Amino acid sequence: MTLEELSRYDGKDGRPAYVAYKNIVYDVTESDMWQNGEHQDEHVAGEDLTEAMSFAPHSDDVFDGFKVVAKLSTKDEAKPPIAQKTKSKDNIDTKNKLRKWYQLYHPHAVSAHFPIALHFFAAGMDIAFFYEPVEKFEQGTYYAFLSATLFGLVAIVAGVYSWWINYSFAKLKPLVIKLYTAIFTTVIGLIAVSLHVSDPQIAYKTEALTIFYHFSIFITVPAVVVLGFYGGKITWGQKIND
Incomplete structure (x- = not known):
C-alpha cells in the first residue's frame, strides 16, 4: 500500500x-x-x-x-x-514539549505510588491497633492515613495534568473510573482526618463516628487497588476502552 x-x-x-x-x-x-x-x-x-x-x-x-x-x-x-x-502549530509544539517533560519526570506515576502504599500501611496499622489499642499503633494509623490523603491530592492534580497532556481529556473508561475513585478516596480521607483533628481520641471510642473513622481507613484499600489496576491498564493494556 x-x-x-x-x-x-x-x-x-x-x-x-x-x-x-x-x-x-x-x-x-x-x-x-x-x-x-x-x-x-x-x-x-x-x-x-x-x-x-x-x-x-x-x-x-x-x-x-x-x-x-x-x-x-x-x-x-x-x-x-x-x-x-x-490545532495551531504553536499549540501542538507546546503540548509536545510538555508531553516530553511528562515522559521524562512522570509526575503522576511518582505521586500516585505514595498514597497507594500509605493507604495499605494505614490499614495494617489499624489492624494492629484493634489487636493492641495502644498509642503507637493509633498514631501510626492516623499519620499514615493523613499522608496518604495529602499525597492523594497531589496525585489527582498530576493525574488530571496527565489526562490532558496525554489524552486531551478523552472520556475513556479507565481514566474516568480512576478520576471518580481518586475523588472518592480523597473525600473519604479528608472527612476521616477532620474527625481525628476534632477529636484525637476518636479511634478509642465506640460511637458511630468512630466506626466511620475506622471504616474510612479500610474502604480506601480496595479503592486504591482499583486505581492501581486501571493505572496498569492504561500503561500496559492494549485495549484501553475495555
Whole structure:
C-alpha cells in the first residue's frame, strides 16, 4: 500500500480508518480513540504515524491489538507532513514539549505510588491497633492515613495534568473510573482526618463516628487497588476502552 492509497482510509463518511507505523498498516476503525478518523484532535487516519509516535504517551505496543491490513511502501514517494488539523502549530509544539517533560519526570506515576502504599500501611496499622489499642499503633494509623490523603491530592492534580497532556481529556473508561475513585478516596480521607483533628481520641471510642473513622481507613484499600489496576491498564493494556 502506498501513502496515496493509505490516505483514502481516513475514517470519514463510513470509510475504514487505517494508520501506518514502521511500514505496517493497521486498521483502527473500531477503536474509540479513532472516532471519525481523528485521534485526540491531533492526528487523523490515513497517515504514517511513525514520526508522531516519538511524542506519544504510550509505547508502540498499542498497535498489537489492531489488525494488520498491509505493508506500507514509501519508495519514491514524498512523505507528507503529519496532519494535525484542529490545532495551531504553536499549540501542538507546546503540548509536545510538555508531553516530553511528562515522559521524562512522570509526575503522576511518582505521586500516585505514595498514597497507594500509605493507604495499605494505614490499614495494617489499624489492624494492629484493634489487636493492641495502644498509642503507637493509633498514631501510626492516623499519620499514615493523613499522608496518604495529602499525597492523594497531589496525585489527582498530576493525574488530571496527565489526562490532558496525554489524552486531551478523552472520556475513556479507565481514566474516568480512576478520576471518580481518586475523588472518592480523597473525600473519604479528608472527612476521616477532620474527625481525628476534632477529636484525637476518636479511634478509642465506640460511637458511630468512630466506626466511620475506622471504616474510612479500610474502604480506601480496595479503592486504591482499583486505581492501581486501571493505572496498569492504561500503561500496559492494549485495549484501553475495555
